Amino acid sequence: MAEKIKLYGFNNLTKTLSFNIYDVCYAKTEREKNEYVAYIDEQYNAERLTNILCDVTDMIGAHVLNISKQNYDPQGASVTILISEMPMPAETLDPSCNSGLEILSKRETVCGHLDKSHLTVHTYPEFHPNQAISTFRVDIDVSTCGKISPLNALDYLIGSFDSDIITIDYRVRGFTREMDGRKCYLDHKIASIQDFIDAKTLQEYDAQDINVYQSNIFHTKMLIKELHLQNYLFNNDVLEFSPKERLEITNRLRREMIEIYTGMNVYE
Template sequence: MKLTPKEIVELHGFNNLTKSLSFNMFDICYTRTQEEREAYINYIDEVYSADRLQKILSHVTEIIGAHILNIAKQDYEPQGASVTMLVSEGPVHEAKPEHFEESPGPIPQGSFVVGTLDKSHITVHTYPEYHPTAGISTFRADIDVSTCGEISPLKALNYLIHSFETDVMTIDYRVRGFTRDVTGHKLFIDHDINSIQNYIPDDVQEYYDMIDVNVYQENIFHTKCKLRNFDLNNYLFGYTKDTLSKEEQETIARQIKLEMDEIFYGKNISRDI
């Protein structure tokens, strides 16, 4: 979705505004045994490996119209991955192929990819985990897209939503700093926005219950999303609900819905289920 400019203004030098998008997604699964929990973690690590995350972030870079300067990525032991990219608004001719870096060697715990831009960056970190006794396993991915200049991370939001299996999302967007016009007048934001929901397509919004918490005077915008329709089969790992008794189905459904509510509202809720 195209950002709406507040007004056409001639700037003094480079646009110094920093636009930061933080996208956190959560996938929830019911895993009955230790073997199922370990299998779920292995599945997540395979589907969202550092190589796969790098491809996602590279496409994000294309969507926002940036250029990759540097990439660092890592698959962790026993689980998780990270990628980081540095990017630039325009091509940087002095950036040579040998500047491409991949972090060598194993690093304990998790995985990551980092991409760097010219004063801008894109990162993703994954966090698979499971409850030791309740049968709940979760996967969290934290994606941060921070840009300066004319490029905007909001353009990639729809693609990011579709790139992950998402039951709960929390999305934060903030414009920081200021830039100046030719008269020296400060500009603290350069486009109109009143909600992150404006950048989520209607067909996606139909699937989620959504809450906004916005601080307009600080250019801070926050949206939380929870999947609206519930199908127990989508939360069972390796089997379907018709293999369970009705009582088992109801108990598991309550556990999963409770987990979703606690993540969505950011607090523990009574587990008298």
Template sequence: MGERLKLYGFNNLTKSLSFNIYDVCYAKTAREQQDYIAYIDEQYNSERLTHILTTLTDRIGAQVLNIARQDYEPQGASVTLLIAEEPMQPRGEIQLGHLDKSHVTVHTYPEFHPKTSLATFRVDIDVATCGEITPLSTLDYLIGSFDSDIITIDYRVRGFTRAEDGQKLFMDHKISSIQEYIDPATLQRYDAIDLNVYSANLFHTKMMIKEIDLQNYLFKTDVYELPPQTRLNIMTNLRREMIEIFHG
């Protein structure tokens, strides 16, 4: 962020990051589809999601006030962390969260396509902070924490603060694209496009994986067990699914 701005009073800018990832997999039979959903549901249960979010909170220099988490039937999980920029003592004995200034949430949605034998795992993460903390520094960590085929990211700064001379400041850090905050090595693996509204401090980036290694998308199936035409059909369905999600 460079040299810090000298502000008058409290920095009340609100920064919101919405991070959505999609992971696509091929599961041949109805049983394999159910097994995949069960596998993903266990891999990304509320306990692991809590660990990911608490690490994220530590990386942006915030303090966890409290945690609410829940696993669902037949699948899915949610976690909410209520955080503050300054150290505080949690109140009460119940493991539910109450925000001082900011919050982090995650929700998972495993599901499968009824006709193409494709299963999709969607994760939605929202980070809202106030003041000088920006959640953009967590993007590489979030991308690395999940198998991400398609990624959509929204970042918006709302409100204003003041400089010492009283001038209103509607942004306290320079940004022209969310991609500036993503490791170049990560960006090389994806096709990425931006849709930004600079006058509203609204930034949107979409990313789709470039190369597909079919073996990585097969659940309980070896690629060499499949005839060439079947491989081609699976690859076509995988890419079509990704493109439809990517373009909305």
């Protein structure tokens, strides 16, 4: 285990981990598209997203101060959690902090706050107007100050969603001081975000890094390697389609994934 840096005063480095995770699906008819969106809304509603973020809070060694959540019409949900590095005595909390907990089941948005940190998640189900392709995007931000690190929750977050395309940004901002007053701009070693992802998970993806080391900015994007068609057919069996149709659907799905991965409409 690497020797810890001894600091003078409070560690006020801000570490921010941002995710975009995409799930792609083939839903041909209008009814199938609407059913897919309804399915996503049910699977990833504000309550489940809250549970995921609370698990992340435990994993990074933080403590929940406040939660706010919301489901949206016609689709989507949001959750925000405010967290602290250390447990907070009840008498020190603002009495309004958790006043909404009793009615969380009636609220459509979730938000949580931390004393130095926060977690947020937003979902965006949608479908292509004429290509029978539906996508589900989830945006997650984990921002911490102090010793706790959001990198500890990487594998859990990837595994919590059907992740075909993943883009991850990690940045460390600000500085803290060592005992002799010397500024410390990074309190842990990192060469790549991939170093914090399980090797078995990485084997399933093509991954690419774009890092700016001198600014403590790290970016990784990942694209699923194997496309098993049955996993992408919503309420349909692969045997319902002819070999030609299967190839066409597979090509449509892969095209959508490549465009999202590259950030370009590459086939226009």
